[in-house]
Structures are given as C-alpha cells and as structure tokens.
Amino acid sequence: MRTLVFIPAWNEEDALPGVIADVRKAIPGADLLVVDDGSADATAERARESGALVASLPFNQGLGAALQTGYLYALRNGYDVCAHLDADGQHPAEEVARLLAEVTADRADLVIGSRYHAGAVAGSDDYRPTFSRRIGTSVFRFFLTLATRQRFTDTTSGMRAANRRVMALFSQHYSPDFAEIESLQLAVRQGLRVEELPVRMLERAGGSSFLTPLRSAFFIFKGLVVLLVGQFRPRHVETE
C-alpha cells in the first residue's frame, strides 16, 4: 500500500514544521506532500526545510483547489490511499493514521475525522469550538444529513482519508470555494462509502480562523445554496 499524506497550507509557516514532524512520527511509511496555496510567508521554505515535498500553487486559489491538487498528485503518482490534515496543528497525526487504517482495510472509500461524533466528545475536552462555528456546524450538519440521508456530525472537518475511487472523483470534481461540504454530498451521491470516525482535535497552534460573524453568515448562506444546487447534479458520474 503506497500512502500519501498531504497538507494544504496557506500562510502557516509557524505551525507547519510541527505538523510535518508529527506526521513523520505517527505515519512513518507515508510520503508527504505540502500543497502551498500561494502563501505570502515562508510556508514553502519551512516545509522544504522539514523535508517535505512542496507543490506550490502560483497564487492563492482557496482550500478546495489546494486539496484537489493533493488528490490529483496522489492519483497521478499511483498512490493506493491518501489522507490530508490541516496545517494549523489542530489535527493530531495519530488520528489521521486511524482514518488511513479504515481505508486500507477497505471498510470505506472516504473517512472523515469528526470532532463532534459521540465517541469523540466523551474522550476529549481539548477542542472548544467558537460560538459562530457551532452555529454553522449545526446548520450544515442538519442540511447535509437531509441531502444525503446519511448522518454527518462534522461536515467541515479537514481531516480525511481516501482511496483511489475518491481520488479519481475529487481530482475531476471539487468545488473551489465550498470544498468540504459539497465534496461529501458529491461522494455520497456517487455511491461511495463515506464514513465518520470520532477523533480528538486540538486548539490551533498558529494562524487565525477566517470566521468572523458576518463572514460566518455569508459562509452559511453560500453553503446552503451550494447544497441545494448539488442536489440537482447528475448521479453516478463516470469516475475512472
């Protein structure tokens, strides 16, 4: 099993080296790719110093485009499974390893690390979401569950593991601005096995959340439009 772990990073020079070291330690067999989404700071240099391979987008394209770069790289270079985690240090690599194990064992095509899943809440009080994030999370949770008829608790989680079927789908279709939610809807609609796994998450080590209240409201509105439109997309697109 060839495994790729990729990290989309935008201006995360402070937190990134720690995340890379963490991944190397927890998932020693995996190749590591940092997708630098047009960072203005030394993100790419820090990543290279830490020994990671860096794919630098020439200008900031948004999280969706960065993630798609990772999936495209994994697909093109013959990886069997891949996983990605946030660059800000919120995602412990040992949890990513657990997601990868699920995909490797072929229990699911796409596994999402959920910080809200019943199993996660009991074991951890490391992670405290802000108020606006909590509202957004419950709105999306409700509508995505409605749209896919499958229970999702952490719709915006950026910690995921996937196999080649998912790579093939996401490298072709991935919404540039509404990456997390639309991709889940798409995967379920294409008949892929999507599964949530409770994980432990930490407070961010560096960088700041982009979610101000006004932005959150706009984010939620946009998300609902995207979900609604997604319901009218064709099912079972030919993926490979």
Place this chain on the structure above:
Amino acid sequence: MLPLAAEAGQVHLTSQTRIVAAVLALFFMLMILELIRRDRLQERYSVIWFVAGLGMLAGAAFPGLLEVVANLMGVRNTNVALFSIVLLLLLGLALNFSVIMSRQAAQITRLAQERAIEKALAEKRAAEGANGNGVSGEERLEAEKQSFES
C-alpha cells in the same frame, strides 16, 4: 438614442435622428472590427456585438420594425418594448460573460495545479538524483507514462 426622438407610444423618427443612429451603429461595428484587428477582442466573442450593431442599424433603417415587435410583444408603448428588449439582451450577455468567466477560472485553477505538481515532481527527481538512490531512467519513464495515462 432612438427613444429620445420618439413621442410617448409611437416612434416618430426624423430623418436626422435616423442618420445619426445609423452612423453610430456603423461606427460601433467599425470599432469592433478595429478591436479584432488589434487582437484586443477574439472573433468568437465578437459575433454577439456584430449582431447588436446590425440590430441598431436595422432599427435606424426601418423605424416601423420596432412597432411590429412591440405589437408582437403586446406592448402598447414602443419605448417600453425597446427598453425591455435591450435590458433582456444585456442581461443575457452578462450571464454569458459569467459562464465564460467560470470556465476560465476553472481552467486557470487546473493550470496552476498542473504546474505545482510538475514542479514538485521535478524537485523530487532532482533530490533523488542528488542522493544517488533515485530510480533508474527507464523506471522513471514508465512511471511518467502511467501518470499521463491515468
């Protein structure tokens, strides 16, 4: 410029306004031609503007045309008909541009991704070459062939 010369409900174009309108329409089409000639506008995006220019010219040459169209639309006031048609056309054009823009945004993104991946792979090959433990040339060619096929 056409409605200015029109009384409410009817179009009374003096020959002067008709000439002005025709000259403007011709000038407009010449401008499109000039933009194409100087590579500032691509032919495929110019067709719609020539159609618009021809429409202006037709309106100037046959003022009765507008009244026919207004009657077809069931609109008593030809000015309202004219404005409605122009507004709808502009709306359609704006939407058309949004579609073109979306397509180009997707193309730019893919281009950026391809370049990022190519550069990363080149860096990886260089590092492997420097360490002396890289894969052989043949293996590398084979891997590249596979990556192009998938």
